[in-house]
Amino acid sequence: MRGPGGGGGTRPPRPPARPAAVLRLGNPRRRINVGLVVMTFVLSIFAGRLVQLQGLDSKIYTAEAAKQRVHEETLTARRGSITDANGHELAVTVEAREIFVDPAEVEAAKRDQVATVLAKELGEPKERVAGLLANTASRYQKVAVAVPSVAERIMAHGFKGVGSTHRYRREYPGGDLAGTLLGFVGDAGTGLAGLESTFDKVLSGRDGKQLVETGAAGQRIPMTRSTQQAPVDGRNVRLTIDRDIQWAAQKAVGEQVAATGARTGSVIVMDVQTGQVYAMANAPELDLRNWAKTPQENWANRAVTEVFEPGSTNKVITAAAALESGAVRPGTAFTVPDRIRCADQVLKDSHPHATERLTFSGVVATSSNVGTILAAQRIGDQKLHSMLERFGFGAKPGSGLPGEEAGLLPDWRTWSGSQRCTVAYGQGVSVTALQTASVYQTIANGGVRVTPQIVAGTTTGNGAFTPSAPGKKTRVVGERTAKEVTAMLEAAVSEQGTGNLAAIDGYRVAGKTGTAMRYDPSCQGYCGYTATFVGFAPADKPRLVVLAVVQDPREGYYGGEIAAPVFKKVMTFALKSLKVPPTGTRPSPVRIRAGG
Template structure:
């Protein structure tokens, strides 16, 4: 019993054998570390690490601060926030020029580096953007970190491109200018350049209002040149542009353009213009030119066809000018509508023999008949009763020699030499519209004055503007000037009605059911290329209804090659445009009959 206990306590081996091993060595004692020493070692390590950080901070913020600040600044760049350009509308609010959402597509040649990558990206972009693949490959070859591929892409197309997830291809929010009518009022509206500024027409004249004010923000880019999201800070918020409302009627503009373009083509002419005015307000309802400028492809058009020929091209007005001679003669009291003239088919003026448009025996024409039959000789005889100075002053009062006042780009004043400088033959030719020059708008304004009872109203083409805040500001009232007396205007109107009758030169301008007053014009055309008179200018201008005028229409065709008389070339254009405009404006016939006008003595 005692042996068993001893064995359990420390003895190993067999208790009965009498032999055994010595007791095992006692286990090692665990000694606890010194806490103070551990803390000291930890603090030393932390101090070492922090000293490294501190040294680096001193280097970054002290010694090398300017270097790193400059590098950081290089990654922050300003970015324009484009303003939305305002619209140009017709008098009824139909948009003639408007701004649509667009996207700019660009590539980063520094990211798209391998030939295989560039070929794949260029192939895809060329197909989506409808541009030559070589053009896009050239952008990669140009190097740098940013190359614009397309400035104004439809958002749907841009999204298809971005959905391909090409590295190194990006897009930016932009706007693009659109002209729904294509060439509708093209030279009048004008166009904008790649930078969004107006380059011609009303886009140029009203550029400041339409453009608004671009904004700006700062953005940060990464080392690869890509913009870092959520890093933009706005410096200036963009202000959208205002809009311009015109007096132009879209439908009448379309009809005028079609009529003049068709006739220019039919007679093989060089150019043509058609204008429609409101007889009472002077508002321009249409201003058409042929050829007209396609605003969606203006880059493909020669610069000489960018101009608005209705206000820039000057020409000798020919017989349409005879109404001014008639006004001077009637206002002076030298003649009246029934004054009789013995008219031959030619007359000598200084060293020149001037002729009527066709040979005829001596005719005894009333002054009304002189105007109605468009006799050059009869007009000269009347002008001689007036005198050069009074005729010159009447031309000035009708606006010759001064700009019409619309404010359109390139608006010309024409040419009106001082009467004291007129040559011997010019003293006669000015009476029937040669030796002076005008624009199409100036000629239309003369007939607006007669149609308006002798009061000239400055032509207006802008009805008003709308600012960025949305408030509409009407244009200032047009200037009004009494040029001739109301009775004189009525007498001339009667003569012009006779000119559209069967006995007049403008019978092709007659409109069934309406009383029409108008005048033909056929003038020799001065051409700088041939350094003299080459070809003709054919014109017709008039108004309706003659007894209660509402609309004035002018048609002028330059250098026609199949016919040249105003009565056969321009009068049909007048008829088409006036007929459409009367219907469009819902102007009914007055139902009255024209007064009898004596053309020849004894009638």
């Protein structure tokens, strides 16, 4: 063996080689068992989840799915009609289509075209329609309500983002016929004024509903379940109003208001025996097709809401009180100057005249203020106040009309010195047109007051009519008193009276003029006049009462010249329309002047 430095030494021996690695395969049975355990665990999780979804929580998820798929739709009930006494429709519901747009869906390039078409078909300003289309942040903009044929023409264009939906629309065939009496319905289908508001629950019925299944895009899924609760249509309301008489009343008072430059006017036509109202007209009247553009003060039915001092039409109550008390008789003589002192006031007669001798019938026929005061002094304040109450002053007439006022009747113990006199001839108390008409209905009906009635009854969809209860009857004065007052009122329409312009050829007419100073808050006192005429015919067999009142006329102001011609026109038309024949009798002579 060589040393380290030597050149011929031998190498050390190599370490022995490692034996080759041997690959040992796992136990197949063990591997399969592990896999089965893992699979069983995973499947058990799925199975548990399925049990939870389909078993334990199934109702929760079913309900959630139903919320997304099932939708409730309202089935609108059809609003009932309002008709006149003969079944003519004054307010009716018709089928319509609501046209709407989804501004986000309307193509920008077609907006001008869409606006042009919609504006033309719907009669809307193009600028308004364009403004709705420009509101792209909204997904729904109502454009207008149209008749079905117009909606069909619009939808035929196939504009994307333009749609229509079924709805009902309220229409008033007469336009302004009985406008303030009927009232109107708002966009939501609810009555907002007049009888539409008062009888809203009766007219509106009850909406129904249905549940339908729809897809993600909102389309209805065919062959799926649909649950429906049918709507109950509203009942029809039949009025006592006669369409033709209403038209004549509106025409007459409207023309007179225009001719005299008056502020307003009202006319009432009433059946003497039943208290049913055949006409209730106001001027200006409300055009129900454009109610939203009409000042709100013209929405009110002035015949029942406007309060005024009645003036000489009130003298019939003083006359009735004097006759009932026995203090005077129709022929009782009065010495009547043309003025009289009451406390600190000197009150003038209706016209200047020398001191004259009048019968009590003459006092009423010539409408003497002074003579009426002299008669009232014989019965006293308390009895006069009581008679005013019995005729309905200070209480609502009971017609049930919206806004009905009770007027003003101060307690007799609070009357001032001058008021003790002025109340006798209709100043110092206030009433409505309907209250005044009711007073004359009472006299014409032999002293029996009947509560005014405007609704005849209701009709269901199958035509079953339910009449309203008849008006309440109340004995106010005796039949003899009523006949004596009637004779005085008939004399008032004669050539000797103040109401001769109300006379009707062939008919006996009883009535009374009224000219009262008008209290106006705008001038904080009395400014202007109220001109009134109210009467009935035929006087010997009364059928109809007609009242005409004109507020603040500028061309004249006496009731006999302003209101009496309106009464004559309306009464003449109503008598002919209802085929009321003349009685053919002549009135008994009434002595106006007293001897000696």
